[in-house]
Amino acid sequence: MPVALTLDEVQAVVGRWIAGGLVALPTETVYGLAADAGQPDAVHAIYRIKGRPADHPLIVHVAAVADARYWVEGSSDRAGEGSRDWLRFERLAARFWPGPLTMIVRRHRAAPDFACAGQPSIGLRCPSHPIARQLLRAFIDAGGRGIAAPSANRFGRISPTRAQHVRDEFGDADILVIDGGDAEVGLESTIVDLTRDAVVLLRPGAISLEALSAALAEPVTLSANVIDPSVVDSSAPRVSGSLVSHYAPATRMIIVERSDLASAAADAQARGRRVVTLECNDNAAAYARQLYARLRALDDGRADLILVQAPPRDQDWQAIWDRLLRAQSPVDKR
Ligand code: TXA
Numbered sequence: 055m056p057v058a059l060t061l062d063e064v065q066a067v068v069g070r071w072i073a074g075g076l077v078a079l080p081t082e083t084v085y086g087l088a089a090d091a092g093q094p095d096a097v098h099a100i101y102r103i104k105g106r107p108a109d110h111p112l113i114v115h116v117a118a119v120a121d122a123r124y125w126v127e128g129s130s131d132r133a134g135e136g137s138r139d140w141l142r143f144e145r146l147a148a149r150f151w152p153g154p155l156t157m158i159v160r161r162h163r164a165a166p167d168f169a170c171a172g173q174p175s176i177g178l179r180c181p182s183h184p185i186a187r188q189l190l191r192a193f194i195d196a197g198g199r200g201i202a203a204p205s206a207n208r209f210g211r212i213s214p215t216r217a218q219h220v221r222d223e224f225g226d227a228d229i230l231v232i233d234g235g236d237a238e239v240g241l242e243s244t245i246v247d248l249t250r251d252a253v254v255l256l257r258p259g260a261i262s263l264e265a266l267s268a269a270l271a272e273p274v275t276l277s278a279n280v281i282d283p284s285v286v287d288s289s290a291p292r293v294s295g296s297l298v299s300h301y302a303p304a305t306r307m308i309i310v311e312r313s314d315l316a317s318a319a320a321d322a323q324a325r326g327r328r329v330v331t332l333e334c335n336d337n338a339a340a341y342a343r344q345l346y347a348r349l350r351a352l353d354d355g356r357a358d359l360i361l362v363q364a365p366p367r368d369q370d371w372q373a374i375w376d377r378l379l380r381a382q383s384p385v386d387k388r
């Protein structure tokens with residue numbers, strides 16, 4: 055799979071961003087639907103094509119920690135003089151960037167507010183995928199400030215982990231799709247909120263709560279919404295990934311206990327259902343990498359019920375459980 059683009063390809067992408075156009079950007083987590091975070095029309099095009107509600111903020115992607123200063127309130131140019139948010143931010147960035155970590159911080163008063171839906175906070179991420187790094191570096195070198203990119207799927211649906219998923223999702227919309235191969239992580243980035251007194255994990259991902267606490271040398275709390283998707287964390291800023299139903303296939307999907315899969319499938323078939331199953335394995339990283347591609351394949355219309363075998367319940371599977379519980383059909387639609 056490609057790990058670098060040619061200079062011409064890079065220029066084509068950067069030119070498109072500068073012209074306000076959309077690019078499907080490969081990252082190590084999922085593919086993003088990417089546009090210049092500094093142009094209101096480009097950002098609005100993302101919302102329109104995704105069908106995303108206007109009050110759900112986007113993540114801004116940068117090439118390096120230094121690029122984040124423009125966006126973060128209290129980011130002093132002099133070492134050791136930043137705000138509390140910025141000090142935490144620098145610590146976590148030093149440890150986990152580039153990589154699958156998004157940090158929510160107070161937005162700099164001079165930075166535009168349309169990428170973060172008018173909120174006083176902003177989500178920042180520096181992806182590690184070599185093509186994403188190459189493109190972000192070139193864009194920022196050309197004078198850009200950052201790239202706004204939500205996952206490149208229609209609102210509420212499964213995130214894309216390969217270029218073909220984006221093409222399937224958006225058909226002939228005017229999006230330049232860059233093929234960076236299969237996403238290495240396969241689940242969206244960990245999101246951590248640094249704007250409150252205590253650091254709060256809003257969305258679990260490849261970087262664990264324990265790893266964050268260790269890097270910060272302070273405890274990180276889990277948002278109540280992560281523990282139970284039906285609980286609304288009223289002090290959290292709006293996160294669409296925190297909706298009870300999200301990441302969902304169109305086909306009805308139900309999680310069943312590990313030992314019940316065969317009998318549940320047989321029962322449903324006996325009731326005339328067309329059933330497909332998603333079996334578990336015991337490698338969380340490998341399962342995460344393939345989860346969305348497998349769900350998409352099972353969601354092709356040949357079945358009317360997807361039965362998902364419950365994975366183990368330990369920490370390594372937390373992000374997977376989070377996505378499965380939100381992808382599962384609400385009780386009244388089963
Ligand atoms: O791995 C990822 O994070 C991918 C890749 C493309 O970078 N992006 C991604 O974006 O998952 P999206 O928009 O699908 O999910 C970002 C989540 C949303 O739930 C959004 O509401 C939340 O981050 N978010 C963004 N900015 C925020 C802010 N200022 N406050 C609270 N939540 C925020």
Ligand code: MG
Pocket residue numbers: 204205213
């Ligand atoms: Mg998304």
